Amino acid sequence: YAGFALSGLVGCSATHAVLVPIDVVKTRLQTDPGRYAGVVDGGRAILREEGPGALFLGAEATLAGYCWYGLTVYPGYEFWSRTLNGLLAPAAAAEFHAAVVLLAGALATVLACVGVCPAEALRIRVVADPARFAGLGLAGSARRVADDEGADAFYAGFRPLFIRQVIFGMVKFFFFDSLADAIFEAAPALADGAGGRLAVSLVAGLVAGTASSLVSQPADAVLSRINADRGDLGVAGAVEAIWGEGHVRGFYRGAGARCAWSGLVISGQFAIYDALKSLLSVAGPDLTLFLDVAL
Structure with missing residues (x-):
């Protein structure tokens, strides 16, 4: 359990930290609709108008939330998978x-969501609204x-x-x-070397992350709108507001940035697992069984 908790913490914190700028652009596209023409324009505008530091807004909350997520999901997944399998005949x-x-x-x-929810809200x-929290830090902002x-x-x-995470x-x-x-069935030789498995x-992680992001995007849009409006809207109010701004398209505002973000996050975390598997003494098939990457 400690090994999976440690690997989860390292994998989640490292990849989420590196990709904070993409997450910032995605969130701005969702919470300030119409201000930016797209992902690239949003990134350039934030950099030009607010400086490089603005692309790392919320980084402390991101690290806090996803350190917790990695720390709890990995051993939790191990526990429940063993428990459920133990209840069934082979x-x-x-x-x-x-x-x-x-x-x-x-x-x-x-x-995991119990700890991630307040971090995401912050x-x-x-x-x-960066002006509201300027210079406060994580504890002060909370x-x-x-x-x-x-x-x-x-x-x-x-x-x-x-709902988004599930x-x-x-x-x-x-x-x-x-x-x-x-892939392994089509090219079995790839399973024989570390480079091939990586x-x-x-x-597979890139494709899985992209597909998962698209399917869960509406829930992510609702979450962003609720927190951007200080929780006043509620779920129904957030859905109504997003629908009024662009119907179905409103729920997929920022989807491009989130797809890129989640695809890279999952690919990166799989790469970290491949690098750590010797240390953890975990075989290749076990990584697939026990992996639960959080986004």
Whole structure:
């Protein structure tokens, strides 16, 4: 459990830290619709108008939230996968392997989301309204939200966040496992070397991250809108506001940035796992079984 917790913490924190600028642009596109023409224009405008530091707004909250996510999801997933498999006969466990993997991931997500939700609430507020939190730091920004909005503001977006993570995880597992199996079946020699396994993990992770991002994008848009409006809208109000701004397209504002972000995050985390597997003494197939990357 400690090994999976450590690998989860390292994988999540490292990849999320590197890709904070993409997350900032995505959040701005969602919370300030119409201001930027797209991902590239948004990035250039933020850099030009606010300086390089603006591309790292909310970085402290991002690291705090996803350190917690990696620290809890990995051992949680290990625990639930072992527990669920232990309840089934060997034949049934093999037959329902996919269902067990998905259910274990969903159960592990519950505890992880408890810590990620307040961090995401704070991150989105800092990105959407940087003047309000200028110079406060992580603790000071959290106190500002608590004083101005109440402690319950940190969990105003829990439902869309939980839905986002569960959907993302389910689609991610399906695409990664299916694509990796197909590649290894077509080219078995790739499984014999570390370089080949790493390449397969990167490709499968990129595709899985992109697909998962597209499917879970509406929930992410609702989460961003709730927190940008200080939790006043609620889920129904956020959905109505987004629909009024662009119908279905409104829910996919910033999808390009998020697809790039999530594809790179998952590919990076698979690469980190491949590098750490010797240290953890985990075989290649075990990585597929126990991996649950958070986005």
